[in-house]
Amino acid sequence: xxxxxxxxxxxxxxxxxxxxxxxxxxxxxxxxxxxxxxxxxxxxxxxxxxxxxxxxxxxxxxxxxxxxxxxxxxxxxxxxxxxxxxxxxxxxxxxxxxxxxxxxxxxxxxxxxxxxxxxxxxxxxxxxxxxxxxx
Amino acid sequence: xxxxxxxxxxxxxxxxxxxxxxxxxxxxxxxxxxxxxxxxxxxxxxxxxxxxxxxxxxxxxxxxxxxxxxxxxxxxxxxxxxxxxxxxxxxxxxxxxxxxxxxxxxxxxxxxxxxxxxxxxxxxxxxxxxxxxxx
Ligand SMILES: Cc1cn([C@H]2C[C@H](O)[C@@H](COP(=O)(O)OP(=O)(O)O)O2)c(=O)[nH]c1=O
Ligand SMILES: Cc1cn([C@H]2C[C@H](O)[C@@H](COP(=O)(O)OP(=O)(O)O)O2)c(=O)[nH]c1=O
Numbered sequence: 001x002x003x004x005x006x007x008x009x010x011x012x013x014x015x016x017x018x019x020x021x022x023x024x025x026x027x028x029x030x031x032x033x034x035x036x037x038x039x040x041x042x043x044x045x046x047x048x049x050x051x052x053x054x055x056x057x058x059x060x061x062x063x064x065x066x067x068x069x070x071x072x073x074x075x076x077x078x079x080x081x082x083x084x085x086x087x088x089x090x091x092x093x094x095x096x097x098x099x100x101x102x103x104x105x106x107x108x109x110x111x112x113x114x115x116x117x118x119x120x121x122x123x124x125x126x127x128x129x130x131x132x133x134x135x
Numbered sequence: 136x137x138x139x140x141x142x143x144x145x146x147x148x149x150x151x152x153x154x155x156x157x158x159x160x161x162x163x164x165x166x167x168x169x170x171x172x173x174x175x176x177x178x179x180x181x182x183x184x185x186x187x188x189x190x191x192x193x194x195x196x197x198x199x200x201x202x203x204x205x206x207x208x209x210x211x212x213x214x215x216x217x218x219x220x221x222x223x224x225x226x227x228x229x230x231x232x233x234x235x236x237x238x239x240x241x242x243x244x245x246x247x248x249x250x251x252x253x254x255x256x257x258x259x260x261x262x263x264x265x266x267x268x269x270x
Contacts (some may be wrong), residue, residue, distance in 0.1 A: 015174035017236075023249055024168045032167040033159045035245060037197050039219060041152035062172050062241050063198055084174060101152075106197050106241060110170060114158055 005089040030056050030112035037108045041101035048097040051121045056112040060087035064105030071095040073131030140224040165247035167193050176236035183232040193246040195222035199240030200248045206230040220240030231241045
């Protein structure tokens with residue numbers, strides 16, 4: 001499976017403005033059990049630096065931009081999230097980092113599971129070990 | 136039941152910035168089947184002007200602000216949505232209007248049902264008739 005799976009959402013734009021809708025189990029390929037947003041990120045701060053054992057997510061910058069790194073233990077890709085109509089699908093066992101947040105960035109994340117601290121892998125070496133034992 | 140039901144979300148704020156998480160069937164009192172966001176709204180444009188027969192929503196401005204009107208056919212309330220940590224719960228059979236969008240406004244809405252045009256009531260007089268026949 002490709003590491004980078006972008007999801008394009010139609011912009012239901014009219015003379016009033018823009019509207020983007022994401023539907024669970026349709027454009028978003030899972031039940032949406034949790035929604036969170038990251039904003040007011042301080043200058044020169046990076047976030048993330050973790051993977052999850054059992055968690056799928058779709059991430060989209062609804063305003064502003066940030067640079068995301070995804071890593072499946074074999075490949076690492078860096079790309080800009082800078083478009084409210086394009087999300088990225090983050091599968092289980094994917095290391096993620098977010099860098100270079102613009103001042104106005106609001107990063108919206110839809111998640112397939114409730115928050116569970118025990119599902120986090122916060123150590124990169126441990127992540128690589130888990131990926132190897134999993135394959 | 137009160138017309139205005141605000142939901143306060145904790146700000147998981149640290150020295151990196153802010154993070155707000157909304158959990159289905161916990162802080163958000165329904166399954167999240169759909170998520171949409173309204174942005175790039177043109178100056179002096181109002182949106183909404185409809186009710187729904189079977190749809191619960193939580194609305195929150197993740198950035199910027201707008202003024203929302205909610206009307207249950209008996210009472211009408213106007214208030215500002217201007218805080219990323221405070222949403223408003225919109226029940227079935229509630230007329231809603233959104234006014235005075237700031238340029239930077241991103242209005243995020245979590246919805247209990249998939250998009251269904253047949254669930255909309257777009258005429259205020261019809262809405263009042265439906266409310267009366269429902270009670
Ligand atoms: C994503 C999320 C985080 N949190 C908490 C866990 C951490 O203490 C803090 C930051 O979460 P974390 O996942 O470490 O943020 P990031 O991936 O951006 O680095 O917020 C929740 O309580 N619920 C959530 O849904
Ligand atoms: C909310 C929503 C709207 N739409 C379409 C229906 C309309 O043609 C257009 C605008 O929706 P509408 O609900 O009328 O927007 P507002 O409440 O802000 O006035 O987008 C979808 O396709 N899916 C959705 O989830």
